[in-house]
Amino acid sequence: MEVKDALIQYCLRLGDDAMIMGHRLSELCSNGPILEEDIAMTNISLDLFGQTRIIYTYAAELEGKGRSEDDLAYLRPEHEFQCALLTEQPNGHFGNTMARQMIFSVFYYHLFKELSKSPDESLAAFAAKSLKETTYHMRHACEWVVRLGDGTEESKWKIQDALNDIWSYHHELFEKDEVDEKLIDMGIITDTATIADDFYASVNEVIERATLGTPAGGWKATGGRSGRHSEYLGHILSVFQSLPRAYPDAKW
Amino acid sequence: MDDDKRLEAFQAKIDREEKIEPRDWMPEDYRKHLIRQISQHAHSEVVGMQPEGNYITRAPSLRAKVVLLAKIQDEAGHGLYLYSAAETLGITRDELLEQLHGGKAKYSSIFNYPTLNWADIGAVGWLVDGAAIVNQVSLQRTSYGPYSRGMVRICKEESFHQRQGYEIMADMAKGTPEQKAMAQDALNRLWWPSLMMFGPHDADSPRSGNALKWKIKRETNDELRQKFIDKTVQQAEVIGLTIPDPDLKWNEETGHYDSGEINWEEFYNVVKGNGPCNNQRLTHHKRAHDEGAWVREAANAYAKKQLEKSKVA
Ligand SMILES: [Fe+2]
Numbered sequence A: 001m002e003v004k005d006a007l008i009q010y011c012l013r014l015g016d017d018a019m020i021m022g023h024r025l026s027e028l029c030s031n032g033p034i035l036e037e038d039i040a041m042t043n044i045s046l047d048l049f050g051q052t053r054i055i056y057t058y059a060a061e062l063e064g065k066g067r068s069e070d071d072l073a074y075l076r077p078e079h080e081f082q083c084a085l086l087t088e089q090p091n092g093h094f095g096n097t098m099a100r101q102m103i104f105s106v107f108y109y110h111l112f113k114e115l116s117k118s119p120d121e122s123l124a125a126f127a128a129k130s131l132k133e134t135t136y137h138m139r140h141a142c143e144w145v146v147r148l149g150d151g152t153e154e155s156k157w158k159i160q161d162a163l164n165d166i167w168s169y170h171h172e173l174f175e176k177d178e179v180d181e182k183l184i185d186m187g188i189i190t191d192t193a194t195i196a197d198d199f200y201a202s203v204n205e206v207i208e209r210a211t212l213g214t215p216a217g218g219w220k221a222t223g224g225r226s227g228r229h230s231e232y233l234g235h236i237l238s239v240f241q242s243l244p245r246a247y248p249d250a251k252w
Numbered sequence B: 001m002d003d004d005k006r007l008e009a010f011q012a013k014i015d016r017e018e019k020i021e022p023r024d025w026m027p028e029d030y031r032k033h034l035i036r037q038i039s040q041h042a043h044s045e046v047v048g049m050q051p052e053g054n055y056i057t058r059a060p061s062l063r064a065k066v067v068l069l070a071k072i073q074d075e076a077g078h079g080l081y082l083y084s085a086a087e088t089l090g091i092t093r094d095e096l097l098e099q100l101h102g103g104k105a106k107y108s109s110i111f112n113y114p115t116l117n118w119a120d121i122g123a124v125g126w127l128v129d130g131a132a133i134v135n136q137v138s139l140q141r142t143s144y145g146p147y148s149r150g151m152v153r154i155c156k157e158e159s160f161h162q163r164q165g166y167e168i169m170a171d172m173a174k175g176t177p178e179q180k181a182m183a184q185d186a187l188n189r190l191w192w193p194s195l196m197m198f199g200p201h202d203a204d205s206p207r208s209g210n211a212l213k214w215k216i217k218r219e220t221n222d223e224l225r226q227k228f229i230d231k232t233v234q235q236a237e238v239i240g241l242t243i244p245d246p247d248l249k250w251n252e253e254t255g256h257y258d259s260g261e262i263n264w265e266e267f268y269n270v271v272k273g274n275g276p277c278n279n280q281r282l283t284h285h286k287r288a289h290d291e292g293a294w295v296r297e298a299a300n301a302y303a304k305k306q307l308e309k310s311k312v313a
């Protein structure tokens, strides 16, 4: 595999994760438990779509086939998306959303810290900008996990259940295939294995403060990076892509 | 000081164009009128998130999605800001929400109409935010300090929304035939409800008397509506869309557009709760609120525990 091809695929994965996560959060508009959380969810969604646009634009530029950010977002079929299954999972209740967001943001916080040192300047700049946003997303989600864990009896079991359910989806974020190996070899990205300790340390610290139990192992979700998704992605895309697909000649 | 003297001093202050602040004495009716108006305004910002949110997941480009998300975030911020302004009058947000859920407090009827195609998102920005601006620019000079300052801040963002909405309409109007048809359809459905946003004719507006005297309102419903019509008709012409009013015509003498009569039966019907989406909007808001109860309880319980810990420490 050529380095450039690997980098294109890698950027698409970053973009797909951000886009589908951003989409899930955008579904929550006007559904928050308080108005302040409506604002927070919209804000995080907005940041993620901002990240999506930057990294898709870069991927399209590297590819050099004249595709735009919107072509990548709206005109690729389901199996060409490479997002992690974590991002596709439904919002559920507020605890489900926060547990999912904590895992996503903690992982990306540590990843972006490393990627911001990449010798690829565009990737490094993207990571540095995204790190700032992700730091806020992470704090927001972690604080809510703590509040729910150490709140009422009901909130405690709800967030514990949510954490247990979503835990199966964190392994995939650390997976590596030939795309990653190539870029690691070339020194463009960091091996996710080197951020695993930091990830678990951050999550465990939150779990402890939240007076929760460590979620148990068991089944490990996989497949997103090779285009094998959960059933949810097809539904997400059928909504997301509906207008440009129904009116292919239209410019919006 | 007895109430008559207080009232006199209060009116004199208003007549001098000085702002009334939360700690100042104010007649009970002034306070009530403001709570009703500001909370109605706040609820409108919040309920308005629903029809616009209806298209977030289907925004046809990433740019359009980001613009819409940012707009809705602004509206939520306006809601928050206005709830705080209402709270300075001695009522809590919980009480305000109770009034909304109980049907005692209203929100703008425009949000009881559905958004049915992407051009509606343009039309909402262009017409609904456009109508809101006319009203809110006028309210920047309202006599109650916190409300007036809120309006100054909010107006800046609203004019942004209006421009972005108009941009969507303009793009669609010069797009494919299907897009143009969507744009015209959106205008056809949302034009009259937008005019209704200004409320009944002055002659049928029972509460305007005091509101004008106390400078809560600075211009009448009909004056504001006329301003909106005058500026919007030309904007429609520029992008080649037709306002759905056969009686609309320029009047040389008055220097304004004459327009057809609003369907007041529809207006009062929607106000009473019988619009196409009244039930849907209120049910949605209640559901989200009820489903979030355990989260709010948890946050309160956690805050209490932290407070106790800090006392012990
Ligand atoms: Fe607003």
Ligand SMILES: [Fe+2]
Binding pocket: B075, B129, B157, B158, B161
């Ligand atoms: Fe607005």
